[in-house]
Amino acid sequence: MTIKLSLGPLQYYWTREATLDFYRSMADAPVDIVYLGETVCSRRHELRLPDWLDIGEQLAEAGKEVVISSQTLIESESDLKTLRKIAQQARFKVEANDMGAARLLAETEGWIAGPSLNIFNAHTLSVLVELGARRFVAPHEMSGETLAGLLSAHGEPLETEAFAYGRLPLAYSARCFTARHFNLQKDDCGFRCIDFADGLTLNTREGQPFLTINGIQTQSARVHNLLGDLPALIDGPVDVLRISPQASGTAEVVDLFRAVADGHRTPRDAFEASRALMPAEACNGFWHGRAGVEEYVA
Amino acid sequence: MARIELVCPAGSLPALKTAVDHGADCVYLGFKDATNARNFTGLNFDDKAMRDGIAYAHARGAKVLLALNTYPQSDNWTSWTQAVDKAAERGIDAVILADPGLMRYAMRTHPELRLHLSVQGSATSYEAINFYHEHFGIQRAVLPRVLSLAQVENVIRNTQVELELFGFGGLCVMVEGRCALSAYATGESPNCNGACSPGKHVRWEQTDQGMETRVNGILIDRFGKDERAGYPTLCKGRFEVGGETYYAIEEPTSLNTLELLPEIARMGVAAIKIEGRQRSPAYVGQVTKVWRQAIDRVQRDADGFRPEPAWQAELAKVSEGQSQTLGAYHRPWK
Missing domain, CATH: 3.20.20.70 (Aldolase class I)
Structure with missing residues (x-):
């Protein structure tokens, strides 16, 4: 079976125009699945749920499978209200990024178990499949070998997706680190994260990029990039490769993944070509069972 | 009550x-x-x-x-x-x-x-x-x-x-169970290994610029003579963001x-x-x-x-x- 490419949910806060332009450009890109919606911060409001659903209609018309992703950290009653609206809309499938979402989606058909559900073994996977999950996104920190072991223990075919490109979402907090950087309180944050289309780099005191601040989310500074590892992924346990939008070069990166998957380019050649497109150095340690920050060549 | x-x-x-x-x-x-x-x-x-x-x-x-x-x-x-x-x-x-x-x-x-x-x-x-x-x-x-x-x-x-x-x-400043900082820096995580910023990856080094603490080689903080050097938990170090060096995530x-x-x-x-x-x-x-x-x-x-x-x-x-x-x-x- 040919491997599918997905576009993960946008992690950053872009202007309405930039966001609409980006998804317009993705209508013709060789991605099969597009995840939409705000997964990081409920205060972001350039697009609201009806706007995301509109974008979804346009992408569905262009032949994409559209999925609405739910917010990862749920804190308030208003977060739950949005979550219920997402769960209740019947037009598109939903990616659950919290067990509260799993509760609301249980018994509905064909939802997606997102990467933050911490599905580390076949027993937990079975629980969610019994509740209607029909695709599973591996936790970012899971290695390819562990993923293969999990699926073989699960025993039944299940569409499986892995994070293949982009700055890694590593942590979520009640605190907004972008607001903290500007000495602002979260409740009065001025939406400063809109000025950082690829997040705000956090360097060590010797100038080494380490992490990326993106509101309440902390990402890797490096870009997780599995282009060079593709043959093992395609022959192995993965059915869908997730590409996470970065401010520039995303369409070109999608093309590179497609070209390798279709055998038109070698993985190494495509990986080298992607270096010029990334906002920072590459890493792939998680996939190889190592520290995520490492760039490992087997 | x-x-x-x-x-x-x-x-x-x-x-x-x-x-x-x-x-x-x-x-x-x-x-x-x-x-x-x-x-x-x-x-x-x-x-x-x-x-x-x-x-x-x-x-x-x-x-x-x-x-x-x-x-x-x-x-x-x-x-x-x-x-x-x-x-x-x-x-x-x-x-x-x-x-x-x-x-x-x-x-x-x-x-x-x-x-x-x-x-x-x-x-x-x-x-x-x-x-x-x-x-x-x-x-x-x-x-x-x-x-x-x-x-x-x-x-x-x-x-x-x-x-x-x-x-x-x-x-913990991050939502527990949803933090892979330690996994990213060291390969050992709270989720899978029960460890955060584990001791075996920690190095304390006295340098000309002060006491440096590292986790798997990554500099987490540097302490002057009058400062007490704390354990380098990844989220509690001093880092540089936008030209400013401070506790970017949380203080100890x-x-x-x-x-x-x-x-x-x-x-x-x-x-x-x-x-x-x-x-x-x-x-x-x-x-x-x-x-x-x-x-x-x-x-x-x-x-x-x-x-x-x-x-x-x-x-x-x-x-x-x-x-x-x-x-x-x-x-x-x-």
């Missing part, structure tokens, strides 16, 4: 005894392996220590909770199920779990065993907590340190599951909610948890003593409750970086 349980950490048998002697209602502990989120060298309980600890606590009317709160993987699954079996056989009062698959195993194999949802389960809403209650019968949930007090109260109103709140100790600080106790008691929180299984028996003794007095006081007279300066002084002595915060319970912290 319902009685609030005081839940205290025990990283060793001496710590367990100290906690019980100073008035803990419950102690929580873990085995000496990756099945719990404080998998540190020299810490935790082997079989004999666990039997002795349970006997000591039960003889004095205290409960023993077992943390099995990391996520098993397919190739090591049986280590976790064996730990659940042992807990049931030894008469543990409740197991604290994060993994849904393991909860289902525990519920089916030991239906009499009481289940608590670990903070590592990342349940921050009543929808999530009720999910674990409906499917696995969890009777208590430990809340991640992300909600304001008003949000905690809203959770309580919408679930029949008891809630346990962190009251004092080291502060401890959570201390003593002044919120009347409010916590009023809203019906079932238990207060003290963090610190990695700390000494002396820490456990001091903190347990203060919180025992404070909880007894607030349950006698919530309206007149004021934290004693002597209590706060005791707690300040054992706080990380000698500083304290109300954390997310107090909205401006966010």
